[in-house]
Amino acid sequence: MKARIHVFLKEGVLDPQGKAVASALKTLGFQEVVSVRQGKFFDIETGPVSKSEAEDRLKAYCTKLLSNPVIENYRVEVVEP
Amino acid sequence: MKVAVVQFWGSNCDHDAEQWSSRLFGLDTEIAWFRDRDLHGADLVILPGGFSYGDYLRCGAMAARTPVMDAVVEHARKGGLVLGICNGFQVLCEVGLLPGALLRNSGLTFLCQDVHLRCETVDSPFTRSIPENAVLRIPIAHGDGNYFTDAETLKRLKGEDRIAFRYVDPKGEIDPDWNVNGSLDAIAGILSEGRNVLGMMPHPERASEALMGSADGAVILESAIETLETAHA
Numbered sequence: 473m474k475a476r477i478h479v480f481l482k483e484g485v486l487d488p489q490g491k492a493v494a495s496a497l498k499t500l501g502f503q504e505v506v507s508v509r510q511g512k513f514f515d516i517e518t519g520p521v522s523k524s525e526a527e528d529r530l531k532a533y534c535t536k537l538l539s540n541p542v543i544e545n546y547r548v549e550v551v552e553p
Numbered sequence: 554m555k556v557a558v559v560q561f562w563g564s565n566c567d568h569d570a571e572q573w574s575s576r577l578f579g580l581d582t583e584i585a586w587f588r589d590r591d592l593h594g595a596d597l598v599i600l601p602g603g604f605s606y607g608d609y610l611r612c613g614a615m616a617a618r619t620p621v622m623d624a625v626v627e628h629a630r631k632g633g634l635v636l637g638i639c640n641g642f643q644v645l646c647e648v649g650l651l652p653g654a655l656l657r658n659s660g661l662t663f664l665c666q667d668v669h670l671r672c673e674t675v676d677s678p679f680t681r682s683i684p685e686n687a688v689l690r691i692p693i694a695h696g697d698g699n700y701f702t703d704a705e706t707l708k709r710l711k712g713e714d715r716i717a718f719r720y721v722d723p724k725g726e727i728d729p730d731w732n733v734n735g736s737l738d739a740i741a742g743i744l745s746e747g748r749n750v751l752g753m754m755p756h757p758e759r760a761s762e763a764l765m766g767s768a769d770g771a772v773i774l775e776s777a778i779e780t781l782e783t784a785h786a
Contacts (some may be wrong), residue, residue: 538610
């Protein structure tokens with residue numbers, strides 16, 4: 473399967489990098505920018521995983537390693553079963 | 554009394570911590586490799602500073618999932634002493650022995666400078682010998698030292714007297730200008746529920762002899778030694 477997992481900061485968690493990016497965009501003339509929140513994504517390729525199991529497996533990747541529940545949320549997406 | 558300093562790939566204060574313990578205090582000290590499954594019978598475990606696994610994914614995340622950390626968690630659950638310094642603090646949060654997380658410094662820059670710490674509780678194995686209201690001058694060196702936790706956990710930390718150190722001005726007053734990394738409530742170090750685990754961003758091992766510019770950090774290891782000696786007596 474091919475999957476993409478997004479990991480991003482929870483609402484209310486300070487994101488100094490996002491803030492710096494927002495201010496850089498404004499400096500470049502993009503005055504309409506109000507705020508930026510920076511996150512990351514992981515493109516993952518695995519061996520065969522049954523369709524019924526796929527989502528649970530991907531969520532387990534997140535809870536075991538890819539995200540820190542104190543500060544981050546995640547979203548999983550199967551790109552190619 | 555035995556001390557183990559855990560070494561991960563990318564630790565860079567492991568030998569500083571080992572020297573702190575063995576040379577300065579004459580303690581029987583061993584380095585525990587991250588693949589070890591035991592802690593060589595240590596009474597005190599130090600997770601040193603550095604950049605384990607290059608801070609890949611999140612600071613401390615990879616180190617928290619190494620075999621040696623199972624042994625550290627078990628040691629802590631049994632009431633054993635664990636001191637996490639800088640990256641060690643980040644690892645303790647990632648492994649769940651301490652609540653919260655260390656985010657990027659609010660000013661985004663890496664900070665390498667002396668800070669002033671107010672000891673907020675002497676009720677812990679690591680702070681018991683610190684004089685009341687003492688202000689310690691100890692250096693920091695980190696890019697991710699901005700302590701964060703949710704409001705409920707913060708309330709609990711306060712209610713249970715588990716905030717060990719706060720960043721303050723040289724006179725010991727809280728001042729946003731001296732909370733250099735933007736930590737929530739100026740928190741520089743916290744204790745576990747059992748009070749036997751301390752995580753702190755500043756480096757006491759770098760300020761334990763006059764030669765280093767400050768000897769204020771020595772009292773943290775002195776406290777731990779006193780705790781262990783009392784327990785063994």
